[in-house]
Amino acid sequence: MGKFWTIVGSEYAQVVKKKSFLVGIILTPVFLLLVTILPALFAQRGISTPEQYAVIDADGRGIGERFAQSLTRYMLDDDSTTQAYKLARIYSIPGGDARRIDSLRVVLDSAIVSKDLKYYVVIYPGIEYSDSALMVSKSINFRSGTRFDRRLSDILAEIRLESSNINLPVDSVLGMTRRIELIQASPGGKTKAFESVYFGALVFVMIIFFSVVSFGQILMRSVIEEKNSRIMEVLVSSVSPFQLMMGKIVGLGAANLTQIGIWVAVGLVIFSARGSLEVPTEVSGILFNPVLIGFFVLFLVIAYVMYSTLFAFVGSICTTDKETQNFVFPITMSLMLPIILLMYIVQEPDSTVSVVLSLIPVLAPTMMVARLNIASPETFTFGNPVIMEAVIAAVLATLFTLFLIWITARIFRIGILMYGKRPTLPEILKWVRYK
Amino acid sequence: MTEYLQLKGITKRYGATLAVDNLDLTIPKGRIYGMIGPNGAGKTTTIRMIMDIIAPDSGKILLDGKPTDDNFKNVVGYLPEERGLYKKMTLREVILYLGQLKQKPRKEIDARLDSWLKRMDLLEYKNRKVEQLSKGMQQKLQFITTLIHDPEIIILDELFSGLDPLNIELIKNVLLELKHEGRTILFSTHVMEQAEKLCDFICMIHRGRKVLDGALNDVKGKYGRNSVHLEIDGDGSFLDSLPGVKAVTRFTNYFELTLDDLSRSNDVLQAISSRVTVLRFERVTPSLYNIFITVAGGDKPDPAGEEVARG
Numbered sequence: 001m002g003k004f005w006t007i008v009g010s011e012y013a014q015v016v017k018k019k020s021f022l023v024g025i026i027l028t029p030v031f032l033l034l035v036t037i038l039p040a041l042f043a044q045r046g047i048s049t050p051e052q053y054a055v056i057d058a059d060g061r062g063i064g065e066r067f068a069q070s071l072t073r074y075m076l077d078d079d080s081t082t083q084a085y086k087l088a089r090i091y092s093i094p095g096g097d098a099r100r101i102d103s104l105r106v107v108l109d110s111a112i113v114s115k116d117l118k119y120y121v122v123i124y125p126g127i128e129y130s131d132s133a134l135m136v137s138k139s140i141n142f143r144s145g146t147r148f149d150r151r152l153s154d155i156l157a158e159i160r161l162e163s164s165n166i167n168l169p170v171d172s173v174l175g176m177t178r179r180i181e182l183i184q185a186s187p188g189g190k191t192k193a194f195e196s197v198y199f200g201a202l203v204f205v206m207i208i209f210f211s212v213v214s215f216g217q218i219l220m221r222s223v224i225e226e227k228n229s230r231i232m233e234v235l236v237s238s239v240s241p242f243q244l245m246m247g248k249i250v251g252l253g254a255a256n257l258t259q260i261g262i263w264v265a266v267g268l269v270i271f272s273a274r275g276s277l278e279v280p281t282e283v284s285g286i287l288f289n290p291v292l293i294g295f296f297v298l299f300l301v302i303a304y305v306m307y308s309t310l311f312a313f314v315g316s317i318c319t320t321d322k323e324t325q326n327f328v329f330p331i332t333m334s335l336m337l338p339i340i341l342l343m344y345i346v347q348e349p350d351s352t353v354s355v356v357l358s359l360i361p362v363l364a365p366t367m368m369v370a371r372l373n374i375a376s377p378e379t380f381t382f383g384n385p386v387i388m389e390a391v392i393a394a395v396l397a398t399l400f401t402l403f404l405i406w407i408t409a410r411i412f413r414i415g416i417l418m419y420g421k422r423p424t425l426p427e428i429l430k431w432v433r434y435k
Numbered sequence: 436m437t438e439y440l441q442l443k444g445i446t447k448r449y450g451a452t453l454a455v456d457n458l459d460l461t462i463p464k465g466r467i468y469g470m471i472g473p474n475g476a477g478k479t480t481t482i483r484m485i486m487d488i489i490a491p492d493s494g495k496i497l498l499d500g501k502p503t504d505d506n507f508k509n510v511v512g513y514l515p516e517e518r519g520l521y522k523k524m525t526l527r528e529v530i531l532y533l534g535q536l537k538q539k540p541r542k543e544i545d546a547r548l549d550s551w552l553k554r555m556d557l558l559e560y561k562n563r564k565v566e567q568l569s570k571g572m573q574q575k576l577q578f579i580t581t582l583i584h585d586p587e588i589i590i591l592d593e594l595f596s597g598l599d600p601l602n603i604e605l606i607k608n609v610l611l612e613l614k615h616e617g618r619t620i621l622f623s624t625h626v627m628e629q630a631e632k633l634c635d636f637i638c639m640i641h642r643g644r645k646v647l648d649g650a651l652n653d654v655k656g657k658y659g660r661n662s663v664h665l666e667i668d669g670d671g672s673f674l675d676s677l678p679g680v681k682a683v684t685r686f687t688n689y690f691e692l693t694l695d696d697l698s699r700s701n702d703v704l705q706a707i708s709s710r711v712t713v714l715r716f717e718r719v720t721p722s723l724y725n726i727f728i729t730v731a732g733g734d735k736p737d738p739a740g741e742e743v744a745r746g
């Protein structure tokens with residue numbers, strides 16, 4: 001065991017002492033922000049034909065009319081004389097009869113599915129206390145979501161001001177009011193806080209992606225360096241190849257966790273310095289959801305060990321960086337796939353395709369974290385199908401990882417002493433059977 | 436002779452190639468043991484099997500009569516043929532890391548580090564990075580990392596390959612000193628001339644098989660004393676056709692003549708001195724190289740130990 005920890009310590013120190021470690025701590029969040037926010041900005045494509053919307057106003061103070069009036073300011077992107085949003089109808093339900101709202105929603109849901117309607121907004125009674133309204137559309141729409149959110153918030157601020165007899169210009173108080181939370185939903189589907197769905201899932205998936213790819217490649221390079229510098233033979237005359245491989249995985253994993261730990265610590269400091277006022281409930285809902293965080297850490301560790309083992313495998317059979325590229329591409333792709341599919345998963349988190357994909361071991365960590373994020377289970381109960389699936393996915397992925405470690409260990413011990421020509425697949429299979 | 440490290444019936448096959456064939460070796464304690472043979476003879480494979488880097492297909496490796504276990508790795512100092520170091524680490528870091536991998540406490544290594552660096556003339560580089568060292572310095576550093584944990588057994592694969600002459604002398608002296616301290620040293624080389632000067636016991640390996648082994652003096656005695664070392668001032672091409680000379684082996688600075696009959700060595704000397712100036716004419720035991728030629732039967736490796744095609 002002593003030797004194992006010596007390797008762990010040395011691998012850890014070698015990485016942490018490098019400047020690139022510090023650079024990674026700073027640049028990764030920046031890059032993370034870029035790749036999460038930029039596509040969202042691009043996704044805000046212009047509105048070229050007027051979009052139909054309806055309002056269910058169960059409040060009875062004319063908020064629906066005021067909202068419709070406020071939307072008239074938005075014009076089409078390529079035609080500044082035509083309004084972007086076209087009101088289909090305002091359904092007034094004074095008194096807010098819940099049954100009437102529900103039956104109306106069924107009708108409007110089908111209108112959305114048949115594309116007769118693009119959005120509908122539900123304003124429930126007592127909106128100024130709940131600070132939330134519902135926006136239903138087929139897919140999450142950032143641009144319209146932001147606009148609807150802002151207009152409703154302003155109207156609510158005005159109503160508050162009017163009812164409070166304070167004589168101030170409306171504009172001067174608008175900036176001080178709370179934003180309402182626009183909950184976005186798919187027709188007939190579950191509701192979910194608007195911004196956190198996509199971004200929350202994306203950030204979690206991205207953290208897994210970045211740490212696994214960057215530390216996996218560090219591991220692969222260190223194996224290749226030890227092969228090329230011919231120090232490998234000295235190492236395996238002191239420790240077993242298995243100890244060496246696992247020592248590297250654990251040592252670099254610790255460095256990886258250090259990096260994430262620093263991000264979390266810095267994040268918490270910024271978070272608390274900003275005060276609780278501005279923290280959106282979606283963010284705190286994720287950060288302080290122990291079920292979600294627990295699964296995230298679990299899947300991060302599984303993903304890291306699984307992919308590091310794959311990278312160790314590649315490092316042991318290659319001699320140059322160039323040779324590794326053929327292997328690194330498919331590995332990176334299998335980690336990228338969930339990011340590409342994320343839009344779909346956000347909208348259809350419980351479809352058969354989403355469930356099946358999230359059970360495949362190589363995809364499970366990122367897919368499952370995305371799905372958990374959407375479902376945001378409050379408590380750990382096996383009755384919850386998402387939690388059940390997450391547990392099954394974790395077990396399958398762990399078993400797969402153990403198998404991967406076993407087979408890689410058998411190849412690693414031979415590959416690390418082979419220089420020059422890259423082995424063919426039949427040769428690699430032969431190594432597995434060697435004594 | 437006390438048996439210390441024993442190999443019994445070791446065999447290793449790579450596909451159709453038989454790299455090591457039913458090899459038995461007995462390495463005595465506190466002696467320098469040389470394993471010699473041309474490149475590709477199976478020396479490195481044998482050493483790797485001793486080090487448990489690769490597993491033999493069959494056969495046993497015993498230390499003091501017991502199969503080698505995990506602790507064996509801690510009592511061995513091993514210098515492989517392919518040598519390298521972490522270029523970005525400092526000398527001290529490299530020595531500490533490799534020493535700790537031999538299960539030695541960090542403090543103990545740190546305490547011993549300076550005297551070794553001083554001995555190898557590297558003390559001033561202690562906190563420099565390995566990449567700043569010259570090749571010769573790196574060789575000395577590798578030698579330190581092999582010995583820093585005070586090993587009982589020292590195994591050196593192709594000991595002399597890549598070493599410059601100054602370092603060869605330095606390392607030879609250290610090895611002789613370690614022998615006097617009772618350490619067991621096993622080295623392999625294809626440079627037989629070098630092996631002859633250093634080892635007490637030898638084993639000749641050819642095509643994966645042991646062709647000869649024993650104490651150096653016994654081996655040499657067995658192959659008679661009909662050899663002569665000859666140093667001349669001038670061209671020695673006539674020697675091949677000289678009557679009374681059976682064979683001529685050319686070394687860098689001298690010839691080794693195998694005579695038909697040693698009692699007629701004076702006739703040979705006269706014949707040579709009538710043509711060129713003789714600087715030295717000495718009756719000797721045959722060189723390991725010539726013994727090797729005799730036992731290996733005509734497969735001639737280059738006497739100076741130059742690269743021979745790997746088989």
